[in-house]
Amino acid sequence: MKALMEVRHLKVRRSGAQVLHVDSLEVRPGEVLALVGPNGGGKTTLLLALAQLLGQQQGDILFAGRPLREWDKLEYRRRISIVFQNPMLLDMSVADNVALGLRFRGLPPDDVKRRVDKWLHRLEIGALAGRRAVELSGGEAQRVSLARAFVLEPELLFLDEPFPGLDPPARARLLDDLAGLLAEDHCTAILVTHNLKEAAQLADRVAVIVGGRLRQVGSPRQIKAHPADREVAAFLRTMPR
Amino acid sequence: MVLDTEVLQITLLSLRISATATAISLLLGLPLGTLLGLGNFRGRSFLLSLVNTGMGLPPVVVGLVVAMSLWRSGFLGDLRLIYTPTAIVIAQVIIAFPVAAGLTTASLQALDPRLPQQLLGLGASRIQMIWLLWREARLPLLAALMAAFGSVISEVGASMMVGGNIRHQTRVLTTAIVLETGKGEFEIAIGLAVLLLLITFLVNLALTRIQQRSARR
Numbered sequence: 269m270k271a272l273m274e275v276r277h278l279k280v281r282r283s284g285a286q287v288l289h290v291d292s293l294e295v296r297p298g299e300v301l302a303l304v305g306p307n308g309g310g311k312t313t314l315l316l317a318l319a320q321l322l323g324q325q326q327g328d329i330l331f332a333g334r335p336l337r338e339w340d341k342l343e344y345r346r347r348i349s350i351v352f353q354n355p356m357l358l359d360m361s362v363a364d365n366v367a368l369g370l371r372f373r374g375l376p377p378d379d380v381k382r383r384v385d386k387w388l389h390r391l392e393i394g395a396l397a398g399r400r401a402v403e404l405s406g407g408e409a410q411r412v413s414l415a416r417a418f419v420l421e422p423e424l425l426f427l428d429e430p431f432p433g434l435d436p437p438a439r440a441r442l443l444d445d446l447a448g449l450l451a452e453d454h455c456t457a458i459l460v461t462h463n464l465k466e467a468a469q470l471a472d473r474v475a476v477i478v479g480g481r482l483r484q485v486g487s488p489r490q491i492k493a494h495p496a497d498r499e500v501a502a503f504l505r506t507m508p509r
Numbered sequence: 510m511v512l513d514t515e516v517l518q519i520t521l522l523s524l525r526i527s528a529t530a531t532a533i534s535l536l537l538g539l540p541l542g543t544l545l546g547l548g549n550f551r552g553r554s555f556l557l558s559l560v561n562t563g564m565g566l567p568p569v570v571v572g573l574v575v576a577m578s579l580w581r582s583g584f585l586g587d588l589r590l591i592y593t594p595t596a597i598v599i600a601q602v603i604i605a606f607p608v609a610a611g612l613t614t615a616s617l618q619a620l621d622p623r624l625p626q627q628l629l630g631l632g633a634s635r636i637q638m639i640w641l642l643w644r645e646a647r648l649p650l651l652a653a654l655m656a657a658f659g660s661v662i663s664e665v666g667a668s669m670m671v672g673g674n675i676r677h678q679t680r681v682l683t684t685a686i687v688l689e690t691g692k693g694e695f696e697i698a699i700g701l702a703v704l705l706l707l708i709t710f711l712v713n714l715a716l717t718r719i720q721q722r723s724a725r726r
Contacts, residue, residue: 323549345632349630354623372632372634
């Protein structure tokens with residue numbers, strides 16, 4: 269199957285130093301690819317580079333067979349969507365927050381309402397529609413942030429550590445719900461996490477990034493059984509059993 | 510000089526000049542402050558230090574430079590603007606626009622630094638993103654508006670130097686207070702001072718109401 273996204277010889281430098289080097293990576297349509305590795309290893313940098321939210325980078329990233337530098341940036345960004353660690357909701361109602369991306373795209377109000385209602389319902393936050401977003405709890409806010417991204421029905425969804433600071437039961441429930449949504453919608457997604465267990469639950473394949481380099485790509489089971497090098501093995505040892 | 514037509518005329522002129530200067534300062538300061546708050550370009554921090562210095566410009570120095578420029582022999586002398594309300598507006602814009610720009614920068618930098626990326630990642634165009642960032646920063650931005658207006662309505666040095674305090678033409682509340690005090694007409698000076706304070710209070714009251722209403726929403 270043809271890759272939805274391909275990375276070739278991507279290098280990112282910051283203040284003169286190389287912070288990321290990915291020789292080759294593919295994202296296939298319908299798959300969830302997890303980028304795992306220790307904090308500060310370059311996972312989020314890669315995600316931002318793929319979402320075209322970083323300044324300078326070298327190498328090629330292809331989306332739907334075409335290099336990103338040939339894409340109009342806005343046109344590309346309107347085919348993707350992103351969820352960050354911090355929900356960053358705006359000071360407006362929950363429904364208006366979820367509607368943001370649809371309004372950016374100039375959709376008619378009726379369509380906006382229909383799709384917002386549908387996704388509020390799917391994320392079980394329908395009752396919060398009229399609430400002021402800045403007054404929500406952490407778990408509720410993260411659900412709104414997910415709804416705001418899913419409502420766009422993007423061709424490629426980026427998730428950057430979407431469950432920070434939640435208590436374990438809320439985290440587990442959100443993880444289950446997200447796994448359900450990703451599977452039901454056959455969503456293509458790139459998930460950043462430092463937790464291999466979470467990656468195993470959500471992702472089809474895992475890419476391990478340590479020290480700014482892509483070390484290994486494979487199924488969670490393959491990676492656990494056969495770490496490609498000492499760095500990957502050392503990272504795996506830091507995971508809770 | 511009791512509360513008569515002359516006082517009314519002086520008051521309206523003060524308001525007109527300072528409101529115009531504040532509006533122009535915002536038109537210039539909001540985009541510049543946004544560029545400095547969100548941009549990442551060579552010379553940014555130098556430009557920001559210039560703006561921050563400008564926030565504390567002594568009005569008499571501004572008055573001196575504007576007066577020299579608009580003077581008959583000055584490089585803008587042909588415009589014949591010296592001792593006109595327009596000259597006062599020019600001086601007040603130079604005083605207030607760094608205030609508007611500097612506070613806009615500070616307001617935007619107080620937002621989550623990832624917020625612009627989040628909005629772009631949801632498909633916002635640059636203009637849509639900036640509009641929403643302004644909306645998020647509306648409380649400190651309204652404070653910037655109050656500070657800009659406050660810095661010009663209360664300013665006297667520059668208005669005196671470039672406006673000349675000409676009766677019926679360029680006399681504003683602050684310059685009238687200076688004149689009446691100089692003449693020893695303290696009662697009139699106090700009356701004008703109370704009027705100035707009242708105007709400043711009413712304008713800020715209105716803006717604070719708007720600010721606090723949006724804070725509760």
